[in-house]
Amino acid sequence: MTQIDRRGFLMGSAAGAAGLVMLGGLAAPARAAGGPLTVGVLIPGSKSDKGWMESGYDGLMAAEKKFGAKIKVKYIENVKFGDMEQVLVALAGKNELVIGVGGQTQASVFKVAPRFPKVKFAIIGGNADAAKPGNVSGYDVRQAEIGFVAGAAAAMLSKTGAVSYVGGLEIPAIVNTGKEFGKGALYINPKIKYIENYTGDFDDVAKAKEATLAAIAQGADIHYHILNLGLRGMEQAAREKGTHIIGSYTDRCGTDPLYVAYTITGVGFQVEYAIEHAVAGDWKPEFKPFGLAMGPKSSDIVICTGATAAMKAKLDEIKKDLLSGKIKVLDA
Known part of the structure; x- marks a missing residue:
């Protein structure tokens, strides 16, 4: 897993000795045959907050453990509302699936998603909205x-x-x-x-x-x-x-x-859900309520x-x- 700082630069092991690599706003690259699903995740707050954000991060870690080399994940945390659109553009330019961990990302996802029609977007904590672009899923934690x-x-x-x-x-x-x-x-x-x-x-x-x-x-x-x-x-x-x-x-x-x-409340469970279905090839844009109906993990x-x-x-x-x-x- 690679962490990205708030300016959109790759950090950690993926950057390695090559240094910092700027993420662009171009269309997401096609996956090589047999290559990993690339996933970009925006975590608005701290991944160590004992709350919503940490639960979402835990879901990422669980997905990495479950899918191993089948996925390649980048995430960025502590993103202010005014910076979300720019960060989402950066993530969408390099990933096939982009996840916003929190309903506060919805407005920005709705703006960015139409610019990247081949990228899948998922909002954890999204609500039903007729304006939802056709490549976006919203998952309601209830x-x-x-x-x-x-x-x-x-x-x-x-x-x-x-x-x-x-x-x-x-x-x-x-x-x-x-x-x-x-x-x-x-x-x-x-x-x-x-x-x-x-x-x-x-x-x-x-x-x-x-x-x-x-x-x-x-x-x-x-x-x-x-x-x-x-x-x-x-x-x-x-x-x-x-x-x-x-x-x-x-x-x-x-x-x-x-x-x-x-x-x-299944925040991490929903992150896993989005990744699992993208890996399986049956991810679809939808509004899906989770809650008690989806079982105790939800x-x-x-x-x-x-x-x-x-x-x-x-x-x-x-x-x-x-x-x-x-x-x-x-x-x-």
Whole structure:
């Protein structure tokens, strides 16, 4: 795997002694017979954020392990919104499949994709949009759905009768997840206190800490989030005040006692899905919702500590009711 810096230069072993090689905006080169599928990946945030971005990066690593020499991957992380179009052009000029790890890449992908009609584009966290170009797939993680389950778990785990949620940008997918988290908590305990805050930035550690401390001051002892590096602030607040977190995206139970549970939202699973189908030759431009319907690698919840048989049974019942439509949630 090759990392690329934000200016679009190859870095690491692939560059080697030859130095830096500028990526261009020309049509993606045809694959040599029997050659590897070339994949370019834009990771807007840090691949070490314990969140969405790291889950996407984990999916890349899993794909490399699975497909070996059948794929050749380049990725670039920490890309600001204003730079995404330029980075996507660079990646599309050298790769057959380009993946944007996050719904915030969608607008830029929609601009760039028509310029590279022979390149396949996939958006992890994309939503249904009639303007979607014909060479683009959007994969919906359905965060609000598993958010409802997380809210139910939080209500069962809370000792104070108060739970909280901190989101980053106040956009529909993030707000809907917060709403469903609150509904899930109320589904279990109609008297529970629910505190909801948004920092306006997925990576602002100070604001996330401030929002979590404010919730703790109102009694919250279990916190859920849709944050990236901002999660560090939530961790600081919870550690200082002795409260706990339900983590997002990936099961990391046992790595930090702050976390009593994790939701799985399948970001890495979707990265693998796009690569797998491109390798197999049956990739197609589509809008595809994932969520609980695609199985536990796509969406689930894992209780790390304190789970009773009754709690597990109730969460399984809720998941079944979500799948059947008995419980309806907002799309996200």
